[in-house]
Amino acid sequence: QVQLVEAGGGSVQAGGSLRLSCAASGLSFRSSNMAWFRQVPGKDREFVAGISWISGRASYADSVKDRFTISRDNAKTTVYLQMTSLKSEDTSVYSCAAGRSVVFSRSATEYTYWGQGTQVTVSS
Secondary structure, three states, X not given: OOEEEEEOOEEEEOOOOEEEEEEEEOOOHHHOEEXXXXXXXXXXXXXXXXXXXXXXXXXXXXXXXXXXXEEEEOOOOEEEEEEOOOOHHHOEEEEEEEEOOOOOOOOHHHOOEEOOOEEEEEEO
16 A cells, blocks of 8 residues: 655744655655645645656756755655745645656646645745
């Protein structure tokens, strides 16, 4: 049974930092693209950052580039999202996702497994 368990969400003031983690089990982590998405009520799910299992290359949404950093630890089967210079518009539920596509994608439809999500609230 595949499980993705996020941790590290919480409340922070604008300009602050948080680090999210996503511990994966039950899947071939080394050969999975990993990504973070976020969603607020009433809006579509939004790609935040992802990391390819083939190239190890990271990809970011323009809105978080230069502020967020995604990384993965294959030995710990965990993916991280370091968030800095947080803004009120970063407030959302953040979910990690895993997919087996050979080609890295920012589309949620290319990800098979999802975590439950963790709330991030940034106050101004």
